[in-house]
Amino acid sequence: MKTPKGHEILKIIRAHIEKYKREARVYNIGIVTQIGDGIARVHGLVTVMSGELVEFNEGTTGIALNLESKNVGVVLMGNGLKIKERSLVKGTGKIAQIPVSEDYLGRVVNALAEPIDGRGPIPASEFRLIESPAPGIISRRSVYEPLQTGLIAIDAMIPIGRGQRELIIGDRQTGKTAVATDTILNQKGQNVICVYVAIGQRASSVSQVVTTFREKGAMEYTIVVAEMADSPATLQYLAPYTGAALAEYFMYRERHTLIIYDDLSKQAQAYREMSLLLKRPPGREAYPGDVFYLHSRLLERAAKLSSYLGEGSMTALPIVETQAGDVSAYIPTNVISITDGQIFLSADLFNAGIRPAINVGISVSRVGSAAQIKAMKQVAGNLKLELAQFTELETFSQFSSTIENTTKNQLARGRRLRELLKQSQSEPLSVEEQIAIIYTGANGYLDALEIGQVKDFLKQLCSYLKDKKPKFQEIISSTKVFTEEAEVVLKEAIQEKLKLFVV
CATH class of the missing domain: 1.20.150.20 (ATP synthase alpha/beta chain, C-terminal domain)
Incomplete structure (x- = not known):
């Protein structure tokens, strides 16, 4: 056998070196120092971003919300029962996002846009950030098209336009959800995509709403995002943003959308729970100081887009529950100041047999008759x-x-x-x-x-x-x-x- 010469050996080595591909991977790793009440304190994660998704080694996902000098406060998107002290946590480099597609129509999903209706996975090739920036001034145009609710008291006296934000406010058991669901039923044949977000509701109530939609043929153009009362506070806090991301997907495709947030009082309570556990300083009614920003950044995403962007629209009907008709409480006053008017439902009118129990005197639409056809005016x-x-x-x-x-x-x-x-x-x-x-x-x-x-x-x-x-x-x-x-x-x-x- 012929022994290879020096230059031949060199040639073989060179060929191997050229074929060799080295891939360097850098992971952002942290260690759990404290865990409990749905909150994990993590040491490390040096390059983590605010709102970034992180993965625990036992499979639970979390969101990094508090970036402190010595540790990171992570809220869990699950029960996290298997997470222990000194468990490893890995940063994903991704801000919370969900898959979006036309196939979501007719489905019931959770705050992570995962189906919970037992009808299998939903195909999607595109993703949207859960927290997207709201359209700017130039991207919008003023509201001029009516969005008919089918309720004579609203369409005649408190008209709602496509792209408007109209608050539905009242005590519990005054028919707030009924007004919202009737509006969705009335969109049949109107070329409007509807998203119903249930936050912290009883599972039986959500099931009843879905059954009504199916019986009336409204599920064909509706997506239901549901996080029930037993869901972790993190998911109840995220549910409205998930609904908004799904509605935006259609809005930016020159479609008209309607989104119901039922209700934002429960979301604020979930956010308060998270904030107090993260040791953020409490303010009025123990809510954190940024609770106004929580709702303003959500509701500002509702808009009527300019003709340059295709004139799509997203109409928001947030629901807020009051205690004994007190509209001067913290969350009601916050949301009233963000929206373009409110529909006030009165317990006295409801008990007197007037349904829907709309108090026409203090209900108002700041868009007014611009959202009515001439015949109605x-x-x-x-x-x-x-x-x-x-x-x-x-x-x-x-x-x-x-x-x-x-x-x-x-x-x-x-x-x-x-x-x-x-x-x-x-x-x-x-x-x-x-x-x-x-x-x-x-x-x-x-x-x-x-x-x-x-x-x-x-x-x-x-x-x-x-x-x-x-x-x-x-x-x-x-x-x-x-x-x-x-x-x-x-x-x-x-x-x-x-x-x-x-x-």
């Missing part, structure tokens, strides 16, 4: 004023034994107007039906009926218009104006129906 322009005058007159009339005829007539008209605003749950009305109902009440056609007959008559009138006078709906839907021709058709229908009306 024409018909409902003075409705709020008339109801306010009626409420005042009704209060004063209680102290008087003799009431003159004009006052009697005004009170009778007011009671019928209040009656026509009552609406059953999960029965949203189209804008054409609302216009017909308001016109009938405001022009005194209901005055001859007993109060108990009002709802039945209006129901029959809507069916009569649909079957016998379709021209009315055609005129309103095509022109968006309450024309003289539409008024003539409606008057004929009302008079014909009054003659035929059977209780």
Whole structure:
């Protein structure tokens, strides 16, 4: 056998060196020094970022929230029961993000965008940061398109526009969730993607909402993000941001979206729990000082995008629970100052049988009639004023034994107007039906009926218009104006129906 010469050996070594590929990997590693109550104190993690995802060696994920000089405060996104002192923690270099895609429509997911409806994984090729920056001033345009809720009291007097943020506020058990879910049901056929975020709710309540959506065919265009009352505080805190990221995915694809946060009081409580465990200094009502920023950075993401960005929109309806109607508490005042108006639900009205229990006097939309079609403005322009005058007159009339005829007539008209605003749950009305109902009440056609007959008559009138006078709906839907021709058709229908009306 021939012995290789020196230059041949050199050639072989060189060839091996050229083929050799060395890959250097740098890991950011830390050690757990303290663990408990869903919070881990980690020594090390020198280059960790605020909000970065970290992985514990037993598989739990966490978010680095407190970057202190001697340690890092990490909140766990799970129970972390197997994490021990001196366990290793590895930085991922990623800020919290979730997968997004069209396939999320019709699904129920948790705060990490993982499916919890038992229908298997959701395919997704794209990711979005959970905390994205809100669109800037130049990226937005003013709100001008209506978002119909299907609730006559809201669409007529407290209109909501696409891209608006309208707060739903009231005590527990006053119908806040019902208003929000009815709005989602009314988006059927309106080309609006809906995201319902349930934060700290009972599992049975969330299941009931999902069942209603399925029965009414609303799940086709809806995503439900749910973190129940037994979920870790971290996940309850993250759920609204996850919902916003999913809605933004569609908004930046020139689509219209509606997001419900049910409710932000529970998110603030979860954030307070996390902050106190992280030893952040407490402020008013023991909430941390940045709780205002918690909600402002979430709600500012709702916007109507400029024509340059495709005019997509994200409309936010945050829900906040009050205690004994106290709107001056910390979280309610914070959210009121961020939003473009509020719908106040009163426990007294709810107990008096007025559903939805909207207190029209202190409810307001700061976008106003810019979010209404012209036909609705024409018909409902003075409705709020008339109801306010009626409420005042009704209060004063209680102290008087003799009431003159004009006052009697005004009170009778007011009671019928209040009656026509009552609406059953999960029965949203189209804008054409609302216009017909308001016109009938405001022009005194209901005055001859007993109060108990009002709802039945209006129901029959809507069916009569649909079957016998379709021209009315055609005129309103095509022109968006309450024309003289539409008024003539409606008057004929009302008079014909009054003659035929059977209780």
